Structure formats: C-alpha cells, structure tokens
Amino acid sequence: MTGEQVHPGQTSSGDAPERITISVDAMGGDKGPATVVAGISRSVKANPDIAFILHGPKDVIGPLVARRKNLAGRCEIRDARGVVSMDDKPGHILRASKDTSMYSALDSVRIGEASACVSCGNTGALMLLSVVRLRKLPGVYRPAIAVLWPSHNPQEFNVMLDAGADVKADERDLLQYALMGASYARNGLGLERPRVGLLNVGTEEFKGRPEMRAANDLIAENAAAAKFDYVGFVEGSDIPGNRCDVIVTDGFTGNVALKTGEGTASLIGYFLKEAFKYTPLSRLASLLAYTSLQRLKKRIDPRRVNGGVFLGLNGTVVKSHGGADATGVAAAVKLAFQLGQSHFSEKLAARIAAATMAASDGSDIKDLKGGDAK
Amino acid sequence: MTGEQVHPGQTSSGDAPERITISVDAMGGDKGPATVVAGISRSVKANPDIAFILHGPKDVIGPLVARRKNLAGRCEIRDARGVVSMDDKPGHILRASKDTSMYSALDSVRIGEASACVSCGNTGALMLLSVVRLRKLPGVYRPAIAVLWPSHNPQEFNVMLDAGADVKADERDLLQYALMGASYARNGLGLERPRVGLLNVGTEEFKGRPEMRAANDLIAENAAAAKFDYVGFVEGSDIPGNRCDVIVTDGFTGNVALKTGEGTASLIGYFLKEAFKYTPLSRLASLLAYTSLQRLKKRIDPRRVNGGVFLGLNGTVVKSHGGADATGVAAAVKLAFQLGQSHFSEKLAARIAAATMAASDGSDIKDLKGGDAK
Numbered sequence: 207m208t209g210e211q212v213h214p215g216q217t218s219s220g221d222a223p224e225r226i227t228i229s230v231d232a233m234g235g236d237k238g239p240a241t242v243v244a245g246i247s248r249s250v251k252a253n254p255d256i257a258f259i260l261h262g263p264k265d266v267i268g269p270l271v272a273r274r275k276n277l278a279g280r281c282e283i284r285d286a287r288g289v290v291s292m293d294d295k296p297g298h299i300l301r302a303s304k305d306t307s308m309y310s311a312l313d314s315v316r317i318g319e320a321s322a323c324v325s326c327g328n329t330g331a332l333m334l335l336s337v338v339r340l341r342k343l344p345g346v347y348r349p350a351i352a353v354l355w356p357s358h359n360p361q362e363f364n365v366m367l368d369a370g371a372d373v374k375a376d377e378r379d380l381l382q383y384a385l386m387g388a389s390y391a392r393n394g395l396g397l398e399r400p401r402v403g404l405l406n407v408g409t410e411e412f413k414g415r416p417e418m419r420a421a422n423d424l425i426a427e428n429a430a431a432a433k434f435d436y437v438g439f440v441e442g443s444d445i446p447g448n449r450c451d452v453i454v455t456d457g458f459t460g461n462v463a464l465k466t467g468e469g470t471a472s473l474i475g476y477f478l479k480e481a482f483k484y485t486p487l488s489r490l491a492s493l494l495a496y497t498s499l500q501r502l503k504k505r506i507d508p509r510r511v512n513g514g515v516f517l518g519l520n521g522t523v524v525k526s527h528g529g530a531d532a533t534g535v536a537a538a539v540k541l542a543f544q545l546g547q548s549h550f551s552e553k554l555a556a557r558i559a560a561a562t563m564a565a566s567d568g569s570d571i572k573d574l575k576g577g578d579a580k
Numbered sequence: 581m582t583g584e585q586v587h588p589g590q591t592s593s594g595d596a597p598e599r600i601t602i603s604v605d606a607m608g609g610d611k612g613p614a615t616v617v618a619g620i621s622r623s624v625k626a627n628p629d630i631a632f633i634l635h636g637p638k639d640v641i642g643p644l645v646a647r648r649k650n651l652a653g654r655c656e657i658r659d660a661r662g663v664v665s666m667d668d669k670p671g672h673i674l675r676a677s678k679d680t681s682m683y684s685a686l687d688s689v690r691i692g693e694a695s696a697c698v699s700c701g702n703t704g705a706l707m708l709l710s711v712v713r714l715r716k717l718p719g720v721y722r723p724a725i726a727v728l729w730p731s732h733n734p735q736e737f738n739v740m741l742d743a744g745a746d747v748k749a750d751e752r753d754l755l756q757y758a759l760m761g762a763s764y765a766r767n768g769l770g771l772e773r774p775r776v777g778l779l780n781v782g783t784e785e786f787k788g789r790p791e792m793r794a795a796n797d798l799i800a801e802n803a804a805a806a807k808f809d810y811v812g813f814v815e816g817s818d819i820p821g822n823r824c825d826v827i828v829t830d831g832f833t834g835n836v837a838l839k840t841g842e843g844t845a846s847l848i849g850y851f852l853k854e855a856f857k858y859t860p861l862s863r864l865a866s867l868l869a870y871t872s873l874q875r876l877k878k879r880i881d882p883r884r885v886n887g888g889v890f891l892g893l894n895g896t897v898v899k900s901h902g903g904a905d906a907t908g909v910a911a912a913v914k915l916a917f918q919l920g921q922s923h924f925s926e927k928l929a930a931r932i933a934a935a936t937m938a939a940s941d942g943s944d945i946k947d948l949k950g951g952d953a954k
Contacts, residue, residue, distance in 0.1 A: 356847060370781055373789050407744050407835040415747050415832060442839025446847040458789060459836050461781040462829075465816025466837040470844045473730060473820040474876075481876040488872040495856070495865040495872075502848075502855040 225255050226546040228539055229320035231311035232262035233289045234327025236529045240270055242326065245535020246281070247274040252536075253543050259314045261286045261307040286310040290331045292528070299331045300338065308332060312339045315521040321546030322522035324513075324538050326530055332523065333371055333516060340519040343555050345562035348372045348379045349518035350457070351525065352390050353464060358448040361395045366445055366453040369514055370461035377421035380404065380454055382558070384425045386517040387452040388434035389557045393550040394515070394541070395451070399433060403440030403450035405459060425454070431564060432557070475503075513538035515545065518558075522551045599629050600920040602913055603694035605685035606636035607663045608701025610903045614644055616700065619909020620655070621648040626910075627917050633688045635660045635681040660684040664705045666902070673705045674712065682706060686713045689895040695920030696896035698887075698912050700904055706897065707745055707890060714893040717929055719936035722746045722753045723892035724831070725899065726764050727838060732822040735769045740819055740827040743888055744835035751795035754778065754828055756932070758799045760891040761826040762808035763931045767924040768889070768915070769825070773807060777814030777824035779833060799828070805938060806931070849877075887912040889919065892932075896925045 230246055232239040239262055246258055257280040260267055264285040271277050288306035290299060303309045308327050314320040316339050325332050333349070342349055350368035357364040367387045368375060375383065384402050391400035404425060406418050422439065429436035437450045445453050445463060455463070478499070482492035492499070512534040516523040522545050526538035545551070604620060606613040613636055620632055631654040634641055638659040645651050662680035664673060677683045682701050688694040690713050699706050707723070716723060724742035731738040741761045742749065749757065758776050765774035778799060780792050796813065803810035811824045819827050819837060829837070852873070856866035866873070886908040890897040896919050900912035919925070 356851075358847060358850070373781060405836060407747060407832055408839065442836040442841075443843035443846070445840050446843045455836075458781055459833055462779060462816040462833050462837055463840045465782065466819050466840050467816075467844045469817035469820045470841045471848060472817070473732060474845060474848050476732070477730075477876050481872045482869070485871075488869070488875075491865070491869040491872055495862070495869040498855045498858065498862040498865055498869075501858060501862075502852050 224547065225257050226253075226543050227257045227259060227314075227320045228542045228546065229259045229311045229314035229323045230261065230539070231307045231323070231325035231327055232260050232267050233286075233307040234325045234332075234528070235526070235535070236326070237531060239266055241530070241532055242535050243267070243270040243274060243277075244532035245530070246539055247277055248532055248536040249539040249543070250276045250280070252540060255547075256280065256539075256543050258282070259284060259311075259320055261310040261314070263287055284310050284314070290327050290335075292328050294328070294331060296330070296334055299334055303331075303335060309335055309339070312336060312521075312523070315523070316340055322524060322542035322551070324524045324526055324535075324542050326526040326528055326535065326538075328528070329370065329514070329525055332525055336516055336519055336521075336523050340521040340523070343518055343520060343558050345558055346382060346518040348375060348382075349516055350379075350383050350386060351460075351514040352387055352517050353514045354394070355445055355453075355464075355467065357446045359451060361397060361451070363395060364445065364447075364451055364453060365391045365395070365400075366455070366460060366464070367517065368455065368457035368460050369464050370457045371516070373456070373458040375456035377417055377424050380421040380456070381424045381428060382518065383454045384434070384436070384452070385428070385432050385557060385561055386554060387454055388432060389554045390515060390517060390550070391452050393548040393553060394545060397451055399435055400452050401435045401437050401450040402429070402452040402454060403437045403444060405445070405453055405455035405463075406439040406441065408441040421454075428561065432561060513541040515541070517554065520551075520555070522546065598921070599631050600627075600917050601631045601633060601688075601694045602916045602920065603633045603685045603688035603697045604635065604913070605681045605697070605699035605701055606634050606641050607660075607681040608699045608706075608902070609900070609909070610700070611905060613640055615904070615906055616909050617641070617644040617648060617651075618906035619904070620913055621651055622906055622910040623913040623917070624650045624654070626914060629921075630654065630913075630917055632656070633658060633685075633694050635684040635688070637661055658684050658688070664701050664709075666702050668702070668705060670704070670708055673708055677705075677709060683709055683713070686710060686895075686897070689897070690714055696898060696916035696925070698898045698900055698909075698916050700900040700902050700909065700912075702902070703744065703888075703899055706899055710890055710893055710895075710897050714895040714897070717892055717894060717932050719932055720756060720892040722749060722756075723890055724753075724757050724760060725834075725888040726761055726891050727888045728768070729819055729827075729838075729841065731820045733825060735771060735825070737769060738819065738821075738825055738827060739765045739769070739774075740829070740834060740838070741891065742829065742831035742834050743838050744831045745890070747830070747832040749830035751791055751798050754795040754830070755798045755802060756892065757828045758808070758810070758826070759802070759806050759931060759935055760928060761828060762806060763928045764889060764891060764924070765825050767922045767927060768919060771825055773809055774826050775809045775811050775824040776803070776826040776828060777811045777818060779819070779827055779829035779837075780813040780815065782815040795828075802935065806935060887915040889915070891928065894925075894929070896920065 232242045259282045261284045286307040290308045311323050315323045351371045352367035353369045354363040388400045391397045514525040524542045606616045633656045635658045660681040664680050664682045689697045725745045726741035727743045728737040762774045765771045888899040898916045
C-alpha cells in the first residue's frame, strides 16, 4: 500500500549492485578528520558498493584520503572551510553556518546526490540545520532521534525514540514516533511486523501522566493500519528487554534513559575491571578469561551501534557520537548505507503520507494533521 | 540550626546502646512471610540493638518466629488477618485495608512505638496508606521515593529521587526533593555536605523544559541555607557517576531511569554469562574467574541496596522490593535501622520546617509554602 517492504537482500546486494553514496561531514568529531577518514575507509571493506562525498577543508581532507587506497575512485571532496563548534548558539548557527562542513554535508542529501548524511557534530546544531535545510516531512510536527539499544531480542537491538530531538511530545507526536520507529525497525533491523511499546511508569496506582493514556489509545487505534503490533505500556526495563522492538517516548525521558543506560554500562565495566585487579590470582583469571571478556565487550560496545537516526525529515541523517573512533564512524556509515540501500527515506515518507491521508480521508485512523482535520 | 548533624557513631552504637524498634509488614512480599522472618533474623546478627514489631496472621507468623532463636525477646507479633494485594485499586485499599498487615505496620510508626516501617508490598498502596495514616510533613506537597544507586563516588552509592511516588513535580516540589534528598544523604550515607544535581537533558540547544530552569534557579538560591552544594544540571550518565551525590528529578523520569538502569544491568549480566559459556576454554576461564565475578556480582547486586525510602511524611517508611529474598529484606531492615538510629525522621521534619519558616519569614529563601506565602 505504501511501498514499504523489507528488502530480502538488504545488506548483500541483489542482481545489479546499486552504488550508494553517503555524504560525510569530515569535521564534526572530537577526534578530527583523520579519524573520520579512517572510519569511512574501514566501512568500504564491508560494503564495496559504497561511495562518499566528503565535506571539509580540501587541503586537510585531500591528503588524508590520498593515503587510503581503497577510497580511490569512490570519494569526492567538497571544500568547506567552516566548522560548527560544540558551543555555537542556535542563532549563530543559523546565521553563520553556510560555509561549514555540516551545512554542505546536509545539502548533498537535500539536492539528492547522496542517500544519507553522517556527522559526528553537535546534535542540537545538526538537528537544527537538518530541519532548516531538509525540512520536515508533510504532516510531521516534531522530528525524532531514534537509537538502537542492545536487547534480549533475537535481532539483538531495539529501537528507542525520541532520544532527545525535542523535550516535549504530545499524543500526536508519540503516534508519529510509533509510525516512524516501526518503519525504521522494518528497514534498519529487518523486522516485518515490529512490536511497539509506549514507555510509562509501572506502579498500578499511578499509571503515568494523563497524556500517556491519550497516546496509548491513539497508537492502539492506528497499529493495524500501520502494520505493527502495539503491546501497550512498557517500562524502563523493557528498553533492553524482549517485550517489544520499538520503544516510544518523549525526548526528555528518552535522553535521560539513554544516558542512564550508558552510565550504568560504563559503571559495570569499571566494576568488572576492578574485580579482576583484586588479587594476583584474579589477575591471572582475567588473562584466561580474556577472550570471554572481549566477547562481552563486543556485545555491549557502544561503537557497534553508533548512530542516532533523525526521523521525520526529507532525507536520512545519521548522528554519530562526537567522540567516535574509526570503528564508531564505520558503524554510523554502515547504518547510513543500509538505510540508503533499503530506500528508507522514501518508504518513511510514504508511510507518513498514507497515515496523514487516511486521517484526512475521514477513515477510522485518528487525526494526524491537527485538531481541525477530519 | 535544625538539629540535623551526622552521628559519628551512626552504625556502631555510642555509650548506652539505644534499642531501635522496626515495624515490619510480614505479608507484603512475593516470597511470603517465611522469607521476611528469615530476613529480619539475618539483620539481627549485624545489629544486636534491633527489635521488631511484626504484623500478620499470628498463627502463621508465630511458628516462623519461634524457629529463629535470635528473634527471642526482640520480636512482638501483631495479629493482622488481611493482606493488601498487588491488584487492589486505590478506592478498595482506602475502604478495606484496616485489618491488613500493611495498615497495622504503618500504625506502629504513627503512634511512635516503632522508628520506621518496612514493607515488601505494593508500592502504590504503601504510598497511599502512608500518606493517609502518617500524613505529609507540614509544607510538603508531594512526598517522594528516594533510592540508592551504585556509583563511582567514594560512598559507593548516590541518592536519586523521586523514583516514582508521583508522576509530576513542579519547581517547588523539585526544591523539596533537593532538601529531602540532601538530608537523606547526610543521614543515610554520612555525607556532611552532599552535592545535589538536577536531572536534565544534555544537548546545548535544548536545555530541557522551561520548568527545569525555574527549578534550577530555586534550588541554587536555597542551597547555602540548606547546607548542600548545588552542582546545577546533570545528565542520566551522572546518576551512577561522581559529579554529585543526590540526583533530583520528577517521579516519571526517575522511575524510567531506575528501571532502565536495572534492565541494563540485568542484560549485561546475561551477556556476561553467555560470553563465558561460549567454548570449553571459556567455561574453564569462568571457573578461575569465579571469585572475581562474585566480587562484581556483589557490587551490582540490587539486594545490597534494597529499599526505597518514602520522604516527606511524619515517619520513615522503607519499601523493599516485592521479590526480595532474605538478603534483600535484611538490607531493607538495615536501612530502616540506620535511619531510625540517626533520628532521620525528626531531622528531616526539622529541616523542612526551617526551610518553610525561612520562606514565610520573608528571608531570601524562596517560597516553599505556595504562591500566597511571604
């Protein structure tokens, strides 16, 4: 109905391999452009059908690219002298960002020469410029950031959104997050019929805020038409759990949850190290347990799932962690590549358009356009 | 000024050991009264100055207590036939709870025959009955649940509140949470000058909801008079971190954060087990790493910090986890004992009274009583 289907050969290309071009902001990360170039070079090994448009000062980026043989013939450089810094205020970003690598990287998506944009820059600035340059999809009020979260589910990850694009969300926004999150799970994780849950508190007597009940009803009413299963309210413990695949919440709560999860994982990692340092015997044990611990580390390594995806825009933007190393950058690029290859952006737009149209057609799909729509 | 000082000999008694009586709801837990009795028996070993009033059906509790020699002469049983179940609705609880073990256990605190109450029962019901029977402290609008969170700090735990007593909190509530949380950290963790932070989201462009800025100003203005250090906004990653000792947030966000942290810890525990099951060699390594892994397990064991404390009431109530085993019950009892021994309840009341009085005196401490107070 909406043209949104899971590609069977999503990661390995089908008959005629399609080259996917990713637009990369080379200047945003804390570790500088050499790390970004190392990251994109690494991602070529896994995805030979990838090409890049790299944005940043040509005299800096050029020599870095020249040193990587596997980038030859697949990496165009666009000169951009300015850099959006972590401390720039929104007003300054809007006025003075035109010559920056971030602006230039987004424009490659805007004019259609790249399938997706990857940046390690400031999240707020990237969201602001993404909204201004790519514009919101018709019918979308608040774009959201979706993150992948290690989980007990077979696909190993759950989708959580909004991770912090906006601090507020009303019931219509939460419904759109459900639609967008389900679409992302379908195309990013290959789940044909994702299970969606709405984050709430668990005690029986205080079933959350009143607006949560309104969102609960609205999402339940729209689940069948949007082809996902709605499991109702879920709790914080379900974000890494297996009750659902997509967890919907406002950006304030989602951002706190994300950082609490990261902080908890890092604390446990520290405790684990301490535990193995305790005695000479435990230090010996840690040597023998080395591969097991590496196996654990790999499963909870945040670099494996590096990349928050901006949803609700005319184009795919992947926000990589500011402190990402080459492995982290490669993971973000891989995600952008997968989403580009599955034509996620077009499918999401079709999905939102279908829901909006159904709402204004006066069908039983509840109002997505606003209070005045039928 | 308020009589709130850290007791030097808080856990080991001073000259004349004072006997502290804890009121225990024997019937609330998922594992039944035998587990509760085993737990209080265990806590006697660590705290010889402890006594109990145990609430539940005498014919069930009596034989369980008789079997534990170390409970002889320190355990009174109050017959209560009813039990508040997990599914009871608030209306039903208010109408029909008079003969329950939970109601009876709270009443021992209300009439002053016990220093604190411990229950493994339904959180919502316990909070509801606590507010009805013990009443809120004068000047307190929303009581809060404070939990201890494993952290990077020297004291090994941070205080976070509200963990889910109420889904809303305005700036006055958040200020009271700061006052109450600081007082709890002083008496529960022995920190003379706790550092308090207000939970918010981190991206520069979207500095949280507008009410957060109002709360930020209000807490900053009151920090000096209430003798804590205010560190300003903190993020989810600071809950297990070392930037502050007390994290203040509303009950919705706090509950999600708490459960996200628990879920993340449990996922990592599962991954760890899986990692060591992978090959015969890794199974051997896990044997050698056994004590190290036990050491880790102990540090992140939720039973060690079992007990959410209800703050803002005339009396101390410790909510133990519903699924707590004997070790968990003993931990909750130990916490209740420590708070009883340090006369926490009286000190907290004095602290709130001083802040309220300062507000109505027209001092520069901002309004705690409401819009109409001077």
